[in-house]
Amino acid sequence: MPFVRISGTLLHYRLTGPEGAPPLVFVNSLGTDARIWDALIATFSDRFRCLSYDKRGHGLSDAPEGDYTLDDHLNDLEGLLDELRLDEGTVIGVSIGGLIAQGLALRAPHRVAALVLCCTAPRMGDAAMWAARIETARSKGLESMADPVMERWFSPDFRRHRPDELAGWRNLFLRTNPLGYANTCATLRDTDLGADIAQIRAPTLIVAGDADLAAPVELVRNCTAIPGSRFEVLDGIGHIPSIEQPARLADLIQDFLKEADHG
Numbered sequence: 001m002p003f004v005r006i007s008g009t010l011l012h013y014r015l016t017g018p019e020g021a022p023p024l025v026f027v028n029s030l031g032t033d034a035r036i037w038d039a040l041i042a043t044f045s046d047r048f049r050c051l052s053y054d055k056r057g058h059g060l061s062d063a064p065e066g067d068y069t070l071d072d073h074l075n076d077l078e079g080l081l082d083e084l085r086l087d088e089g090t091v092i093g094v095s096i097g098g099l100i101a102q103g104l105a106l107r108a109p110h111r112v113a114a115l116v117l118c119c120t121a122p123r124m125g126d127a128a129m130w131a132a133r134i135e136t137a138r139s140k141g142l143e144s145m146a147d148p149v150m151e152r153w154f155s156p157d158f159r160r161h162r163p164d165e166l167a168g169w170r171n172l173f174l175r176t177n178p179l180g181y182a183n184t185c186a187t188l189r190d191t192d193l194g195a196d197i198a199q200i201r202a203p204t205l206i207v208a209g210d211a212d213l214a215a216p217v218e219l220v221r222n223c224t225a226i227p228g229s230r231f232e233v234l235d236g237i238g239h240i241p242s243i244e245q246p247a248r249l250a251d252l253i254q255d256f257l258k259e260a261d262h263g
């Protein structure tokens, strides 16, 4: 069954690939669900055990009431890994998913063989910006945000040339539970790992997109405080490289895993 209850919260997950193969764990961004990883997982699931899940407040997972903390997300992820008996893996996160990945590497380093941080930073946005988004989501829902969010997620080229995909991902955003969305914005409002990430010892690949308006290249560069990390910029790509250019992202991850001796 692709559902599991962690401390009362129902989480939806997908697990593919050979049993016993090295795990890849995928963590989604705000306003999306596990489907953003499908194309990438298709290229890895012949030789890796691939876990993706809808983080709380998103997709088919529960959207509990109240502001979510980084620890809530980490408890969910560690609970899921325990339940599926995945002791250690490469954790690949985008945006808030990358923040959760950094949090896991700090809280449970033994579980993180390597990190892939896409379009993320130790601190994203500021408190006032997240407070405004929380207020809008709670009082009016997500409709009024959909167009600006698509501009932040996707490059101008993607929006111009791939209108059906744009419409589909917009639908995904609009079908997100507004309260789950707002409660997740609270995690972003309250989390700053800037003083901590220099302690991370996992081999780390950092990926930015030069057309990303949500996490501009210079913001993502803050992740390079992780010692020994490798920083790559994908040209012409927005905030969700696993959707816009999964093959280019897969190549970067494959090279990195080989170098880190995990592939």
Ligand SMILES: O=C(O)CC1=CCC(=O)O1
Binding pocket: 028, 029, 030, 031, 094, 095, 096, 097, 124, 149, 152, 188, 214, 239
């Ligand atoms: O601005 C957006 O909606 C994109 C985003 C910020 C944090 C996250 O996970 O996605």
